[in-house]
Amino acid sequence: MYKQIIEGGMAVTAKERDTLQRAIDAFQKMTGLKIERLTGEARARAVPDAVIRIPFQGKGIRFAVEVKNFLTRTTLGVAVQQLRNDPRNRKGLLVTRYITPQVADLLKNMGIPFMDAAGNAYIDDPPLYVFVKGNKLPEDDRPEPVTRAFRPGGLRIIFTLLNNPGMEKTPYRNIAKATGLALGTIGWVMNDLRKLGYLVDMGARGRRLTRKNDLLTRWVTAYPDQLRPGLVIGRFKAKDDDWWKDAEIETFHALWGGEIAAARLTKYLKPQTATIYTREPPARLVLKYQLKKDPAGRVEILRPFWHFEYPGHHPDLVPPVLIYADLLATGDERNIETAGLVHEKEIARLVRED
Numbered sequence: 001m002y003k004q005i006i007e008g009g010m011a012v013t014a015k016e017r018d019t020l021q022r023a024i025d026a027f028q029k030m031t032g033l034k035i036e037r038l039t040g041e042a043r044a045r046a047v048p049d050a051v052i053r054i055p056f057q058g059k060g061i062r063f064a065v066e067v068k069n070f071l072t073r074t075t076l077g078v079a080v081q082q083l084r085n086d087p088r089n090r091k092g093l094l095v096t097r098y099i100t101p102q103v104a105d106l107l108k109n110m111g112i113p114f115m116d117a118a119g120n121a122y123i124d125d126p127p128l129y130v131f132v133k134g135n136k137l138p139e140d141d142r143p144e145p146v147t148r149a150f151r152p153g154g155l156r157i158i159f160t161l162l163n164n165p166g167m168e169k170t171p172y173r174n175i176a177k178a179t180g181l182a183l184g185t186i187g188w189v190m191n192d193l194r195k196l197g198y199l200v201d202m203g204a205r206g207r208r209l210t211r212k213n214d215l216l217t218r219w220v221t222a223y224p225d226q227l228r229p230g231l232v233i234g235r236f237k238a239k240d241d242d243w244w245k246d247a248e249i250e251t252f253h254a255l256w257g258g259e260i261a262a263a264r265l266t267k268y269l270k271p272q273t274a275t276i277y278t279r280e281p282p283a284r285l286v287l288k289y290q291l292k293k294d295p296a297g298r299v300e301i302l303r304p305f306w307h308f309e310y311p312g313h314h315p316d317l318v319p320p321v322l323i324y325a326d327l328l329a330t331g332d333e334r335n336i337e338t339a340g341l342v343h344e345k346e347i348a349r350l351v352r353e354d
Contacts, residue, residue, distance in 0.1 A: 038053055
């Protein structure tokens with residue numbers, strides 16, 4: 001099981017603790033300012049990972065800190081949403097190992113304070129203003145290998161368990177059928193979930209999935225890089241932006257994902273990209289709606305990776321967990337905001353602890 005350390009009442013991994021300390025050291029060296037860690041301050045469960053205070057011109061500027069070991073544009077949405085979910089509405093600050101200049105600009109435009117272990121930082125809290133980007137990490141500072149549970153096969157299993165509450169208690173052959181994976185793969189991944197603290201054996205009462213909200217976060221973070229790229233069939237261009245409004249893609253064994261699915265669930269978003277998951281070759285669908293192959297097109301077609309029917313009220317949409325993940329992976333502020341609505345409306349009940 002990965003090592004955890006209690007940080008002011010919160011459980012953080014040793015790697016996260018190291019990331020936070022390195023970012024603090026780099027910020028202090030870069031700016032000459034001091035950072036105090038308020039480890040004794042009472043905090044709500046699960047957020048934040050730490051609380052810091054920056055004394056400046058007689059003012060103590062406090063931040064609730066969310067730590068992410070590594071951050072990319074595709075995982076940015078998850079971090080931003082977590083940062084904004086502090087129940088006490090404290091100012092949030094994102095801390096990570098390294099932030100590229102492009103992601104630094106995105107965070108600055110969204111008004112999200114950050115700092116990293118390379119000395120890059122952004123804080124705009126008058127009278128304090130700091131913006132540093134472009135510093136690089138040493139060549140040998142790279143992400144840790146991804147554990148099996150968060151590689152493609154493991155992600156398919158976790159997705160199935162999150163969308164089918166109680167399935168973890170059933171025989172492995174049921175999980176194999178719902179995922180399309182071999183029994184051996186199910187066993188390996190279930191053992192990994194036990195070691196990571198997400199699956200508990202309860203004797204005669206069977207297995208129980210636990211820390212489901214944290215598991216969802218890790219799934220959504222890993223999905224864009226580990227599983228999604230291998231699902232992409234291609235990108236296409238439509239004749240007009242509103243073609244999807246009257247399209248009946250379910251007749252082609254296809255489902256809406258991403259922005260269109262979110263718009264139908266929340267009535268909040270004006271879709272810019274059409275995301276389609278289809279179980280059959282897309283030729284008939286492409287012909288029907290006059291879609292043309294275009295690597296920069298706003299229609300993306302992917303293969304589904306699950307083998308179960310989601311028991312929802314929207315038979316033409318992919319499961320909400322996938323809608324949520326696709327929105328966050330865009331790194332777009334409006335999509336991140338809409339993802340929060342999807343979580344509240346459709347997902348919160350799935351990750352509620354028993």
